[in-house]
Structures are given as structure tokens and as C-alpha cells.
Amino acid sequence: MGAHESPNCPVARRLKEARLGAGLSQRRLGIAAGIDPGTASTRINRYERGAHIPDYSTLTAIAHVLNVPVAWFYADRDDLASWILAFDSSLSPRN
Amino acid sequence: MGAHESPNCPVARRLKEARLGAGLSQRRLGIAAGIDPGTASTRINRYERGAHIPDYSTLTAIAHVLNVPVAWFYADRDDLASWILAFDSSLSPRN
DNA sequence: ACACTAAGAGTGTCTTAGCCT
DNA sequence: AGGCTAAGACACTCTTAGTGT
Numbered sequence: 001m002g003a004h005e006s007p008n009c010p011v012a013r014r015l016k017e018a019r020l021g022a023g024l025s026q027r028r029l030g031i032a033a034g035i036d037p038g039t040a041s042t043r044i045n046r047y048e049r050g051a052h053i054p055d056y057s058t059l060t061a062i063a064h065v066l067n068v069p070v071a072w073f074y075a076d077r078d079d080l081a082s083w084i085l086a087f088d089s090s091l092s093p094r095n
Numbered sequence: 096m097g098a099h100e101s102p103n104c105p106v107a108r109r110l111k112e113a114r115l116g117a118g119l120s121q122r123r124l125g126i127a128a129g130i131d132p133g134t135a136s137t138r139i140n141r142y143e144r145g146a147h148i149p150d151y152s153t154l155t156a157i158a159h160v161l162n163v164p165v166a167w168f169y170a171d172r173d174d175l176a177s178w179i180l181a182f183d184s185s186l187s188p189r190n
Numbered sequence: 191a192c193a194c195t196a197a198g199a200g201t202g203t204c205t206t207a208g209c210c211t
Numbered sequence: 212a213g214g215c216t217a218a219g220a221c222a223c224t225c226t227t228a229g230t231g232t
Contacts, residue, residue, distance in 0.1 A: 025213055039206085048214095054203095055223090069172075083182040084178070120192060136194085
């Protein structure tokens with residue numbers, strides 16, 4: 001196993017989906033998540049292409065910017081992803 | 096950042112919680128997930144102690160053994176974890 | 191049998207320095 | 212500007228070998 005590609009990890013496609021929904025560039029999302037401006041574009045790009053997987057603290061920062069729970073990135077089915085968002089939106093805005 | 100301890104990643108405690116619930120030893124869970132018997136105990140132990148984080152394919156195999164979605168391991172709140180399990184138990188018959 | 195650990199081997203991510211559109 | 216990539220630097224996980232319960 002000498003590969004360095006992530007098999008079927010949903011993080012890549014969820015990240016792209018959420019970033020585009022927020023109207024951010026790869027670079028601007030990375031900077032907003034606290035990543036060094038010089039590497040923000042490269043790192044977010046690698047995550048979206050599925051080449052690398054972000055560690056937990058990085059993903060937590062990204063999740064905060066995009067207003068989703070970290071678990072949402074790991075939802076392997078679209079219906080589960082929606083289910084998680086439904087939970088999320090029922091506790092941020094008070095009524 | 097020279098540390099090799101996972102900060103607040105929920106995977107460690109969720110894994111232990113689910114394994115104990117299933118009544119499996121660290122070694123038996125690892126073997127059931129397809130990990131080499133010679134390293135199963137060590138690896139699962141590292142995951143539960145928060146020393147290492149399993150990669151996606153390993154976590155997928157563990158999730159299958161324990162009957163939970165991968166996303167559940169990343170639920171940072173107990174109420175979100177319960178919410179995810181509620182979804183999981185309602186999809187045996189097709190939708 | 192079960193839980194756990196150190197340390198070298200092995201595998202992955204991060205940074206630098208770019209190209210292409 | 213925005214998307215994307217290779218390759219060395221660097222950090223992490225995995226395996227081996229072993230301790231203690």
C-alpha cells in the first residue's frame with residue numbers, strides 16, 4: 001500500500017460542497033480557519049481533492065467557519081448529512 | 096506543534112463507549128475489524144487512549160463491527176451522538 | 191486473557207515553489 | 212484572482228517487543 005490517496009472519505013466532497021455554499025475561495029476559507037495565508041490555498045485544495053485529510057483541530061476550525069458540526073464532514077450518505085444539519089439548526093438560533 | 100496527543104477528538108471516548116457496549120475486548124474488536132491479530136490490541140488501545148487516530152478505512156471497518164455510522168465517532172456532543180444513532184436505527188427498511 | 195506503553199520503521203501531511211486558467 | 216500540483220521537510224501512525232494487571 002504505497003498510495004497517498006484517500007479511498008472513499010466523504011470529507012473531500014463535503015468540504016467543497018460547504019465552501020461553495022458559503023461563497024468562499026479555497027484560500028479565503030483556509031485563512032478564516034486560521035491557516036497561514038501562504039499555505040491556506042494549497043492545504044484546502046488538497047483536502048477537497050481527497051489527497052490529504054485534515055486533522056481534527058484543523059477540521060474543527062473549518063467547521064466553525066462553515067457553521068457545520070465536524071461529524072457532518074464524515075457523513076457517508078447524503079440523507080445522514082441532512083439529518084445532522086437538521087440537528088445543528090435546531091440549537092443555534094434560539095427559536 | 097510537536098505533540099502527538101489528540102486534543103479533544105471525540106473518537107477516543109466514542110470508541111471505548113461503543114466497544115464496551117458491544118462487550119468486546121480491544122483485541123477482539125480489532126481482529127473483527129480486519130486488523131492483524133498481532134497488532135489489533137495495541138492499535139485499538141492507542142485509539143481509545145487518544146494517542147493515535149484511526150484512518151478512514153480503519154474507522155469504517157470498526158464502525159461496521161460496532162453498528163454505528165463513521166460520523167458518530169466524530170460527534171463532539173452527546174446529544175448529537177444520540178441524534179445520529181436515531182437516524183441509524185430508522186434505515187433498515189429502504190426509504 | 192486483558193490493558194497498556196516505548197521507540198524505530200513506515201506512511202502520511204505540510205510547506206515551498208511554482209504552473210495553468 | 213482562483214484552482215491546482217510535485218517533492219522535500221516534517222509529523223504522524225504502525226509494528227515490534229515487552230511490562231503489569
